[in-house]
Amino acid sequence: MTAGLNLSNKQKQHLKSLAHSLKPVVLLGANGLTEGVMAEIELALNHHELIKVKVPEEDRELREQIYATILAHTQAYRVQVVGKILTLYKPSAEAKITLPRN
DSSP states (O other): OOTTTTOOHHHHHHHHHTTTOOSSSSOBBBBBSHHHHHHHHHHHHHHEEEEEEEESSSSSSHHHHHHHHHHHHOOEEEEEETTTTTEEOOOOOTTOOOOOOO
């Protein structure tokens, strides 16, 4: 759905400013990226559109693989990664967040 679309820098900046005060809504536990965690991420994205996911994995390459898996599965945009926190954006049918035009 959103795989072919890219966010402009202006849109990313807007989403980053909105995400600044957010706390991670999903934290990966010892079991890593399970189906339950993916379902939780999907649910949160559908409800909020803009969420943060904390991935406490120490190995940077493995953490990047987890981010890639989440993005591929959810078809969400990667807004930014700060430390071990991934910020995702996926517009919902209600379009709660209005993005600035390019």
